Amino acid sequence: MPTDVTATTPDKWTDKPTRSRSEAFASMRYIALKLISAIPMILGVITVNFILIHLAPGDPVSILVGETEPTPEQLAALYAKMGLDQPLWKQYIDYLFGILQGDLGYSYVLQRDVVDLIVDRIPATLTLMLTSLIVFTIVGVALAVYVARKPKSAGDQAGSFLAVLGYSIPAFWLAQIILLIFALELRWFPSNGMVSSRHMYEGWDYFVDLLHHLVLPAFVLGMRYLAINFRYARAAMRDALSQDYITAARAKGLSERRVLFHAYRNGILPVITVFGLNLTDILAGSVLTEIVFGWPGIGRLMYDAMYARDYPLLMGIFVFVSIGIILTNLVIDIVYSLFDPRVRQQ
Amino acid sequence: MSMTYSAPKPVRPTFRASVAKLHLNTSSTIAIAVLIGMLLFAFLLPLALGTPNAMGDLSFGPPSLAHPMGTDDLGRDVFTRFAYGARSSLSVGILAALTASIIGISIGAIAGYSRGIVDIALMRVSELFQVIPRFFLALLVIAIFGSNIMFIILTIGLLGWPEVARITRGEFLSLREREYVMAAQTIGQSKRKIIFSEILPNAMPPLIVAMTMQVSSAILLEAGLSFLGLGDPSNPSWGLMLNEAQQFLTRAWWMAVFPGLGIVITVAALNVFGDHLTDVLNPRLKGAH
């Protein structure tokens, strides 16, 4: 037996471990690739919107103005900006650059820039979404990890039943029912808005009042997070627990806690990407929940825009939300690659 | 562990065997029963009932023998409207899923069979449609172009194709490398014949699952749009009924409860059925979506 093993198998050493420098390079390359792939997506969203404006019945200006009666100066400015006398490609380029510079249009109904209107509503939407997301993701994943160890047990069955319900209940209907029971009948929670309009609370009281308003909508929205996370985390945990390396960990005599640690990372990782994939559904649920509870977020803004036929605002929200989703997915991909060394190698 | 056992004796493919192949358990049996029941209810019962817009004398009547689901603000029978709503909601769901499937299968087949530039371009477009918030786009389109039931079906269908296309493409990519497809190619069969008689039938199982899921998400999407007031008023769906119920929540809970239950039960049955099909058709993905 030769003392130097490597000498006899040169071909087996072509894939020897590479030092962290090339590892870092792989990460950078991965991130760069992801960034580049987001660009056509964003262009695509803007293009879809542009096409909609021009496909709509009537001329684009009347669509944008809707049922409002803008001043002649405003109309003249709009005509100038849209450049309807210009060739279509020129209009497209101008429109594109306008959006990329943060110009999402002007709401003639509310007499304000669309960007400002949206930005005003972001805190409310994020408060609701993030609270609900954080709380119910944790609950969903924890529940999944707990039941995954004992498949077919009563807890597992109950969790799966709950998950199917969470997937099947329309957010707005659950919102109605919850509202009916807990706000209108039992009067435990307020039925409308983010803070009480009758009192002007400050400091701690304000926070408590906000929480009080937050409970019901966050719960409604959370049912969906719970369902999504439970399903995927359970499947991923089941899968991870059936892997050979779990048997290997047991064979090493590791404590049950340490054995589960082996499954956690591989079991919970998919949850991150799944969130990105479900983001569009989650946002839809969020809009509808906001509407039922009168939560002053982007969803409510959109609802009002729809009834006022405020198309610039509707389109602005669409572009804004779409780009938001694309960027969130980008961040998720990058975060995921930091957790899983294999992804970076691709 | 590498334990292999010889397969159990082949069973003759009788009807009973093919039903047994579905490996029905309690929950999937219930799901199928609910779906069949709901279909019969939605497409047969409205024929026997009066028009959904017939107004009675009693407004906001609670559930009673005459009106099992109560009456609404205009004195219309909620049960009648529920039955018609089932018809609308299921029609939209099924037709939108069909639209999505036809588009998705065509695009996925083209992408998977041609590969190269065409494939990359088509898959990019489908990725775009997957990140675009479907609900927002549908809302925008219907708000601009008007809420006619055919238009709603088309819009939802047009937004649902990428998922089907992705699955079709994946199946095509792997199936076109199989021996029987290779064999068909070498004996000079036309592309169309190969696609329709060799590849597509074999790609069906995962596509059926995808279509089931399309139906359930289309029903939910339509319900959401109708709830926002974008439904077709001449074809009341469950979503539209919930829209009407919103302002009378305290006065007439039954207006909100029954249509919502209809949606939940139908969608849940579809999801359970779809999950079950996934488990049976692809045991490796057990429990996953």
Added chain:
Amino acid sequence: MPKDVSQNGPILEVEGLHTILRTTEGVVRAVTDVSISVGRGEIVGIVGESGCGKSMTALSIMGLVPSPPGEVTEGRILLDSADLRSMSQSAFQKVRGRRIAMIFQDPMTYLNPVLTIGTQIDEMLRQHTGQNRKQREARILDLLRKVKIPDPERVAAAYPHQLSGGMRQRVLIATAISCEPELIIADEPTTALDVTVQAQVLELLKEIIHDIGSSLVLITHDLGVVAETCDRVYVMYAGRVIEEAPMQTLFENPQHPYTQGLLASILRVDQPVEELYVLDGTVPNLTAPPSGCAFRDRCEVAMDICRDQLPIPIATGPCAFAACWRIPQ
């Protein structure tokens, strides 16, 4: 270097082991009435085709039969005279890894892809030894050197997918010997490797076992591997041990027709390929094991009695037994 089994009493004794798997198609009798003993410092082979219960036997000894669907229903498993089956979970946990270690077939799937090599060896040391961090780090490098991995610092920081198959198997060996166990069970340790690497890994395994003075149970379908390594061999078929003999005896004078078939199917240098014997048929379905001798359908010398009655093991020489009706009483 065969050692006398009776010297200090065997390190491992398995008596009448039965393991079943409850599947949807019925109860699979994966291991039936298996008795095995392993002496101190001895290398014992378990041979047989895939699906004959070798791996299940190994998992049963380790107490790692997946449950559900599996279950050890009967038998005694004695490690140095202590019954493993009657041990509490926590006591058994202290045995695994520290006193019996296992090396698996496919080092890629048995290493966790998201943890570094160093971490995966370290957790074993952390569990079973009281060493501090510094000592453990030194020990890990030492172990990697012992399995002849060049540049151990780099490998310790690497993830499994960055190593070659041979290197990964060396890592599994390093992990297994980290607590210097008295017994190592290696389940097809070289099957997933290139032929050239196989011989090296086998040689390394032998050397290391000898070094730390532990015993080895080598599970394989490859009689060539057995010939190069083992002192004594058990041949398994359809969940049962059908022949047992010292290595030399088995190769020179195989008694059971199955063993004869296996041996005849090995490609030898001095034999033209055309004469290569191929064992027909497959291992029977263990859900409904046939009556009598499980091998009779594939056996060229089967008799009437083979259909009805289970052959009993008959001594065929010193430390040698075979279960076949053809062997004269």
